Every structure is written in structure tokens, then in C-alpha cells.
Amino acid sequence: MTANNQSSFNPGKGTGEPVGVAVLGMGTVxxxxxxxxSENAEHFTHRIGGPLELKGVAVSDLSKERPGVDRDLLTDDARSLITRDDVDVVVEVIGGIDYPRxxxxxxxxxxxxVxxxxxALVAAHADELAEAADAAGVDLYFEAAVAAAIPVVGMLRRxxxxxxxxxxxxxxxxxxxxxxxxxxxTGADYDDALAEATRLGYAEADPTADVEGHDAASKAAIMASLGxxxxxxxxxxHCEGITQITADDIEAAKKAGYVIKLLAICERITDSVGDESVSARVHPTLIPEAHPLASVNESYNAIYVDAEAAGSLMFYGNGAGGAPTASAVLGDLVGAARNKVHGGRAPGENTYAELPLTxxxxxxxxxxxDMSVVDRAGVLAxxxxxxxxxxxSLRTVRQEEQERHSHARLIVVTHQARESDLQDIVKELSELDDVQEITSVIRLDG
Incomplete structure (x- = not known):
């Protein structure tokens, strides 16, 4: 992303002037x-300095009932709607990448x-979108793209x-x-827990984007870019999901004093000569039971930020759902509309650091x-x-007897090492005659 182009300064419409809004998509959000x-129209007028006026709503199916909106506002021609002279701000809540782009x-x-x-759109095309916003001297807001109502984007940008x-x-x-x-x-296995999440509406009919980590990876890309x-x-x-996590993995984590969470991890890495690079990854991770993230339950989200001066900060709340996501969208809408009335622009994205990716x-x-090994003298050594x-180096090694007395369960926790070296040792162990099976390999953090 490029820095704001201040030559395209917006002087503003003036206090009391209405701000026309077009909404693209009328799903849950x-x-x-x-x-x-509609419900908070008077409050928004005071916060913005002029009223918000809904000018149109673009939908894919005009025959579908749309309670709560005047049918005269509905259109299936989104392109015509967004270029109308009476539209100042466009709200995109369609989803997908190519058409919304x-x-x-x-x-x-x-x-x-906008x-x-x-x-997904922001993670894939943020640079292109930011350049277009800069060239036109307008705002591009996307608070709701990361953790819904939790103000992560605003925290990183401002x-x-x-x-x-x-x-x-x-x-x-x-x-x-x-x-x-x-x-x-509950001790449930993955398939049963997924079925319950689907029944309760926490998981989509096709949960791939969530359970394979793609949704979290999009958010990690946005957070790393801004941070x-x-x-x-x-x-x-780097993206790994949770489909391979078993009830045995969960139980082994408990015994060791850990909880398994799918984490998005973005960090600045400094090598031995002081050169910096950036890493962004998503994968199942063991974190200590005492860590605040371990107690984040059900469908809640929580993000930790470590900064030089501010120290450690934690942001917690509903990270999905219609109303929480709409809250974040409306916060951005108020900001964009205020700039339309009074002039100026919000902070844009800036990639001046251009750090390499690790x-x-x-x-x-x-x-x-976690592995099963032949139970004989000398194997552990x-x-x-x-x-x-x-x-x-190894931090802990724990051995447990198995039903087959000729084998033992060995659980090894390493100290910090390079990912490639750890992958190499796992491959080497899997080829040994003394190692019957490597049951699971999970990273640790916190």
C-alpha cells in the first residue's frame, strides 16, 4: 500500500449536508x-454533522422478500448504483473476491x-484498492474485516x-x-464438535474456509500489513487448519497443562545481525492454561498485541455475527461520512518499511x-x-506405558528452534524402526 496522496484533498460538503449511502449486499450483515x-438515524446525524441517506441497496435477487427496506431502493444493477451522483459512500458486504473487487x-x-x-478481498487486493483510494482522494475503511466489532484495525492504523x-x-x-x-x-472428537457447531449456526454448511484456516489467514495478512x-x-x-486435531491431542495437551487454539501469529523477527523480517502464519497451537487466550471460549475472539512503548494489550469480544459486524461497518461509515461532510481523509495504509517476509x-x-516408540533400553538416549x-534442546520428555507393553508413549517438548530443523527431526524420527508412530506434532506458544 502507498501513503495517502494529499493532493486529492476533500474540502467537504459542509455541515448539515446529507451523505448518500449505497449498500451492496443484503445478507445477515x-x-x-x-x-x-434507520434506528439510530438521529444519533448518526449528530455524530457526522449531517444525515445519512440510504440511496439504494444492490441485491442479486429482486424477487426475494427484503423486510425493513423500501422496495423502491432495491436494485440488481450494482454498477449503476455506485456511480450515481447522489451516492457518497459505498458499503460492500457481499463477500467473495472477484465481483466485489x-x-x-x-x-x-x-x-x-468505501x-x-x-x-478475503482486502487480504488479496489491499494494495490495489489503497492506490485507487489515494488517486481519488477518498477513504477505504475495513474495520469489520478483522474480528468484527473488536477494534483491531483502528487500533493498528491509529x-x-x-x-x-x-x-x-x-x-x-x-x-x-x-x-x-x-x-x-466435552471430550468430543472433531467430527462431533463440527456437527454441533453447524447445528448451532457457528459453522457454515461448507466450513472449509474456517476449519482449514483460510479465514484466519486473511485476517493475519491484514494485521501484519498494518502492524x-x-x-x-x-x-x-503459512496456513494450517484444525481438521487433524484429535480428542487424544486435546487430552495430551490437558495433561501437559496446555490448551489447543487456532492462532494467527504475526511477528517482527530480528536475526543475529539485527536484520528484521516479518512472519505471518496460522496453525493449531498449544498455549499454557494460565495464558489469557486459553480461557477464550465458544465463538469469541481475542487478539494480543505486543508493542515497544504500550507493552502487551489484549482485545476481546464477539468476532463474528450480523450485529457485531454491522457495528464495525457503521463505525467506519460514520468516519467516512464525517469526512465527506467536514473534509479531509482518514489515515491510509503505508508500507514504507517494506520488510522482507521470513x-x-x-x-x-x-x-x-507425541509418538509411540519401542520400549527398550537405549531408545530414549x-x-x-x-x-x-x-x-x-529438549524442555521436557514424558513417557507413558501403553496397552502393548512392548511400546511406550513418548511426549517430547522442545525448546525454540528453526521450523525447518524441527521438521527435519520429525521426518528423521518417522523413519526409525524404534518409532512405531508419530501421533501428532503441534507447535507451542505463549
Whole structure:
């Protein structure tokens, strides 16, 4: 993303002037945005300095009943709606990437400020969208793209703009957190926990984007870009989901004093000569039971930020749902509308740092390795020596008897080492005759 182009200064419409709004999409979030715009119209007028006026709502099916909105406002021609002279701000809550990208770019190029809740769009095309907003001298807001009502984007763009952020990590997907929490609290296996999440509406009919970590990876890309002033896209984020987590993994974590969470981890990494790079990754992670993130249950989200001056900050709340997401959208809408009335622009994105991306193999991490080994003298010493030859030290080693007395369960927790070295040792162990099976490998944090 580029810095704001201040030559395209917006002088403002003037106090009392209305701000025309077009809404693209009327699903759960769009419906709540329109409802709250109507219910809180007087409050918004005072906060903005002029009234919000809904000029149109673009939908894909005009025959469908749309309670709460005048049918005369409905259209299936989104492109015509966003270029109308009486529209000042476009709210995009459609979802997807390609079609919304076309609409958002068209709106920005037409001089309309844009508010979007579309995490996938922002993670894939933020640089292109920001450049279009800068060229037109308009705003691009996307608070709702990360953790809904939790003010993560605003915190990174404004509140901590005077600080250096070193690390952003946390739970940013409610579906996976609900599933893992259910597995932890009830002992359910993954399939049963997913089925319950689907029944309760926490999981979509096709949960792939959530359970494979793609949703969290989009959010990680956005947070890393804002936090480290470096362009990070979805494809730059290492991504692993929770589909391979078993009830045995959950139980082993409990015994060791850990909880398994799907974490998005974005960090500034400094090497031995002081050179900095950026890492963004999503994967199941063991965190100590005493860590505040361990107690984040059901579908809630929580994000930790470590900054030089501010220290450690934690943001917690509803990270999904129609009303919480609409709250974030409306916060952005108020900001964009206020700028239309009074002039000026909101802070834009800035990638001046241009830090390189850390190869995933160079990321420092720790492993929790659960394996079944032949129960004979000398096996543990041999395995420990193999770790040592790779330069990996062991923090704890725990052995448990198995029903088959010729084998033992061995649980190894390493100290911090390079990801590639830890991957190599796991591959080496899996090829040994003394190792019957490597049951699971999970990273540790916190």
C-alpha cells in the first residue's frame, strides 16, 4: 500500500449536508447495517454533522422478500448504483473476491469512499484498492474485516501509530474456537464438535474456509500489513487448519497443562545481525492454561498485541455475527461520512518499511511431539542424541506405558528452534524402526 496522496484533498460538503449511502449486499450483515442506520438515524446525524441517506441497496435477487427496506431502493444493477451522483459512500458486504473487487474499484474510481467487511478481498487486493483510494482522494475503511466489532484495525492504523509493534497474535475465527473449545470441555472428537457447531449456526454448511484456516489467514495478512507497514497478502501466510486435531491431542495437551487454539501469529523477527523480517502464519497451537487466550471460549475472539512503548494489550469480544459486524461497518461509515461532510481523509495504509517476509522454515518455534516408540533400553538416549545433533534442546520428555507393553508413549517438548530443523527431526524420527508412530506434532506458544 502507498501513503495517502494529499493532493486529492476533500474540502467537504459542509455541515448539515446529507451523505448518500449505497449498500451492496443484503445478507445477515447488510440487513443489520440497514436496520441500525434507520434506528439510530438521529444519533448518526449528530455524530457526522449531517444525515445519512440510504440511496439504494444492490441485491442479486429482486424477487426475494427484503423486510425493513423500501422496495423502491432495491436494485440488481450494482454498477449503476455506485456511480450515481447522489451516492457518497459505498458499503460492500457481499463477500467473495472477484465481483466485489470490480465493484469496489469502480466505486473508488468514481470518487466514492468505501466501507467493506470483506476480509478475503482486502487480504488479496489491499494494495490495489489503497492506490485507487489515494488517486481519488477518498477513504477505504475495513474495520469489520478483522474480528468484527473488536477494534483491531483502528487500533493498528491509529491508536498505535506512534509505537513499534513487535507481535500480533490471537484467536480470530469463532468457528474453530467453538469447535476446539467443545472438544476441550466435552471430550468430543472433531467430527462431533463440527456437527454441533453447524447445528448451532457457528459453522457454515461448507466450513472449509474456517476449519482449514483460510479465514484466519486473511485476517493475519491484514494485521501484519498494518502492524509492520509491509505488504503481506493472503498467499504469504503459512496456513494450517484444525481438521487433524484429535480428542487424544486435546487430552495430551490437558495433561501437559496446555490448551489447543487456532492462532494467527504475526511477528517482527530480528536475526543475529539485527536484520528484521516479518512472519505471518496460522496453525493449531498449544498455549499454557494460565495464558489469557486459553480461557477464550465458544465463538469469541481475542487478539494480543505486543508493542515497544504500550507493552502487551489484549482485545476481546464477539468476532463474528450480523450485529457485531454491522457495528464495525457503521463505525467506519460514520468516519467516512464525517469526512465527506467536514473534509479531509482518514489515515491510509503505508508500507514504507517494506520488510522482507521470513521464509517459514526460518521461523523460530517450539514443538510438542507425541509418538509411540519401542520400549527398550537405549531408545530414549538415542532419540535425545538425534535432537542434539540437530541443535535442538529438549524442555521436557514424558513417557507413558501403553496397552502393548512392548511400546511406550513418548511426549517430547522442545525448546525454540528453526521450523525447518524441527521438521527435519520429525521426518528423521518417522523413519526409525524404534518409532512405531508419530501421533501428532503441534507447535507451542505463549
Amino acid at each position: 447488510g440487513t443489520d447495517v440497514i436496520r441500525l442506520m 470490480e465493484l469496489v474499484l469502480a466505486a473508488l474510481n468514481a470518487g466514492k469512499s 466501507v467493506t467487511a470483506n476480509k 491508536s498505535l501509530a506512534g509505537d513499534q509493534i513487535n507481535r500480533i497474535f490471537g484467536i480470530v475465527n469463532g468457528t474453530t474456537n467453538y469447535i476446539l473449545d467443545a472438544m476441550t470441555s 509492520f507497514h509491509t505488504r503481506v497478502k493472503f498467499d504469504d501466510v 521464509p517459514f522454515g526460518d521461523v523460530p518455534t517450539r514443538y510438542h511431539i 538415542d532419540l535425545s542424541a538425534r535432537f542434539s545433533r540437530k541443535g535442538i
